[in-house]
Amino acid sequence: MKIAKSMAMGVIAISTLAYSCGGGSSSDSSSESSTTSSSAPAPAASQSLEDKYKDDPVFVAGSSKAKEAGCTACHMVERKIVGPSYADVAAKYENTQENVELLTSRVIKGNVGEWGEVPMPAHPHLDNSDVETIVKYVLLLKK
Numbered sequence: 828m829k830i831a832k833s834m835a836m837g838v839i840a841i842s843t844l845a846y847s848c849g850g851g852s853s854s855d856s857s858s859e860s861s862t863t864s865s866s867a868p869a870p871a872a873s874q875s876l877e878d879k880y881k882d883d884p885v886f887v888a889g890s891s892k893a894k895e896a897g898c899t900a901c902h903m904v905e906r907k908i909v910g911p912s913y914a915d916v917a918a919k920y921e922n923t924q925e926n927v928e929l930l931t932s933r934v935i936k937g938n939v940g941e942w943g944e945v946p947m948p949a950h951p952h953l954d955n956s957d958v959e960t961i962v963k964y965v966l967l968l969k970k
C-alpha cells in the first residue's frame with residue numbers, strides 16, 4: 828500500500844531485507860518498520876570463513892596471491908565453481924607440511940580425478956613458494 832514512500836527508503840529496505848533474511852522473497856510490504864535497528868549482531872553460525880580468518884597473516888598473504896595467480900577464476904572459499912571450494916579442500920586434507928607439498932606440486936603440474944572429471948590445468952609459470960603460500964591459506968580454511 829505504501830508504494831509512494833520515497834525510492835531511497837525502498838532501496839535501503841530491500842537491501843536490508845535481502846541481506847538479513849537471505850531469500851524469503853514473498854511480498855511483505857511492511858518494509859518501513861524494519862529499517863529501525865541496523866546493528867543487530869550476526870549470529871555466529873553464519874560467520875563466513877573469510878570473516879573467521881581475515882586477520883590471520885596466512886590468510887592475508889595467501890588470499891592476495893590466489894587472486895594474483897588467477898586461482899579465483901575456478902575456486903571460491905565456500906562454494907564449488909569449476910574447482911572444489913577451498914573449504915572442501917581444507918576439510919579433506921590435514922594441514923601438514925607433507926600435504927602442503929603434495930598439493931603445491933599438483934597445482935603446479937595440474938591434476939584430475941581427485942574431485943571429478945574436470946581437470947585443473949598446470950601452472951608451471953608460478954613460483955613454488957608462492958603456490959605454497961596459497962596452499963597454506965587453503966588448508967587454513969577449516970570450519
Ligand code: HEC
Nearest residue numbers: 896898901909910930938939940941942943945946947961
Ligand atoms: C581452470 C580452473 C582452475 C584454476 C585456474 C585453478 N584450479 Fe585448482 N582445481 C581445479 C579443478 C577442476 C580441481 C579438481 C581437480 C581434481 O579433481 O583432481 C582443482 C583442484 C585444486 C586443489 C585440490 C587438489 C587435490 O589434489 O585435491 C587445490 C589445492 C587447488 N585446486 C588449488 C588451486 C590454486 C592454488 C590455483 C591457482 C594457482 C588453482 N587451483 C587454479 C580448477 C582450477
